[in-house]
Amino acid sequence: MAIDWLTWRPEGFYCIPGDFYIDPKASVPTAVVSHAHADHYPRGLNVVHATAPTLAIGKTRYREKAGKTLHAHPENTPFQVNGVEISFLPAGHMLGSAQILMKFQNQSILYSGDFSLKPNATCASLTYPDCPIDLLVCESTFGEKEVHSQPETAMRMTLQSAGLKPLLIAVYPLGKAQHVTHLLNVVAPELPVMLHYEVFRYHQVYENHGFKPGRYEFYRRMNNRSRMLPHALLVTPKVMASYSKDIDYHKVMATGWDAKSKMPYLNGLLDISDHVDSQDLRTYISQISPKEVWFWHGYPKRMIEWCVSKGISAQEIKHG
Numbered sequence: 001m002a003i004d005w006l007t008w009r010p011e012g013f014y015c016i017p018g019d020f021y022i023d024p025k026a027s028v029p030t031a032v033v034s035h036a037h038a039d040h041y042p043r044g045l046n047v048v049h050a051t052a053p054t055l056a057i058g059k060t061r062y063r064e065k066a067g068k069t070l071h072a073h074p075e076n077t078p079f080q081v082n083g084v085e086i087s088f089l090p091a092g093h094m095l096g097s098a099q100i101l102m103k104f105q106n107q108s109i110l111y112s113g114d115f116s117l118k119p120n121a122t123c124a125s126l127t128y129p130d131c132p133i134d135l136l137v138c139e140s141t142f143g144e145k146e147v148h149s150q151p152e153t154a155m156r157m158t159l160q161s162a163g164l165k166p167l168l169i170a171v172y173p174l175g176k177a178q179h180v181t182h183l184l185n186v187v188a189p190e191l192p193v194m195l196h197y198e199v200f201r202y203h204q205v206y207e208n209h210g211f212k213p214g215r216y217e218f219y220r221r222m223n224n225r226s227r228m229l230p231h232a233l234l235v236t237p238k239v240m241a242s243y244s245k246d247i248d249y250h251k252v253m254a255t256g257w258d259a260k261s262k263m264p265y266l267n268g269l270l271d272i273s274d275h276v277d278s279q280d281l282r283t284y285i286s287q288i289s290p291k292e293v294w295f296w297h298g299y300p301k302r303m304i305e306w307c308v309s310k311g312i313s314a315q316e317i318k319h320g
Contacts, residue, residue: 003135003292005104008317013111013137017104018084020049022111032086034113035097036061037174049073049081051088053096053209057174060205075124078103091115092126093274094175095206101129110288111137116273117280118151122178122211128287136290137317140298141275148256149271155183158270159191162250167191167232170240170253170263173199175274177234178206178213180254183272184232185214192231194219199234237263278302285312 005016012024020030027044034040034050036057041050048055048067051074058066073079075098078087088098093114100111110133115126142148149157159167171177177199184193193216195203200218207213219233228248235243243251244265251266253259256273260266276284281303285293293307293314300316307314 003107003109005107006102006109006135006137008319015081015084015102015104018082018086018102020081020084022100023113030081031067032081032100033058034091034100034111035094037094037114040113047071049079049086051075051096051098053205054098055096056205056209057096057202060201061174076127089129090124090127092117092120092123095123095178095209095211097123097175099126099129101131103131107134108132109135109137110290112139112284114139114141114275115284116276117283118148118274120151120179120274121182122206122213123175133288133290134292136285136288136293138281138285138293138295138303139275140281140295140300140303142256142273142277143281143295143299143301143303145256145277147279148273148277151179151183151272152187154271155180155187158250158252158268159188161268164230165250166227166230166248168240168243168246168249168251169232169234169270170237170251170259170266171199171234172254173236174202176254176272178203178211179274180234180270180272181213181216188232189215192217192229194231194233196233196235196239198236198239282306286310 013022021028023040030047036054043062043065045067052072085103087101091097102109252270254270296317304314
């Protein structure tokens, strides 16, 4: 029996019987949110269902505009929204990130959200559903990239390239920054790790929810002598731009993309991604064994071809 109770609308994926949107693109009456990145959790929602860490991050970012009515749900614990059973399964992407499992009239849909199979001590590891899945709605952000570097290996290579220079790392302040802080603590435990304010405030949310990124300190402007001492400074990409002509730091961006075309002043790249590569996408889909896959958000062509070769119906959901 075909799935006819989930559809795409300009606002996002819409569950018809549940009358809610999944990771909406704008304000909607009721939202089920997979995680707290802004492209999945916009400001100004009305009713929000999410994990407790996701809502806590939303409050940190949006304050009173995080949602009028917030419902926190534990992972792996079913709840109902207008007759649709929903469970949040850990996604391994960042603190509070969840796959969204929906059940209605003996059918099951799994919405992956953003997810990762790589080890990440700053969030819960991905867990697979324990039931058959009729439809998998799956991200394909890196569907054209065969494999990401192993995070610890990438960090060691970056530190080696920096040599005696202090390290300046551009990071997305939520998720990536905490992962990078933890890796620095593992690979170079003696190296001071300093955080720009926009990064620091989200570390505090992680601490409050039992995921400690490691040792770090709030960055205070250094004098010329002290800034030459070995340390790592984590800043946002916007702040990194203000260092474009700085020659004292070894400058990198932590990302799975090749950022040097947009940031030519970088000295290198730190290949760390909290999304799956295509190798892990194949592992994930094989493990779930869905009857059908809808790909969205990314580059799904190769993955669609692979699914079809395995006898799995697959298509891309195009969205603006």
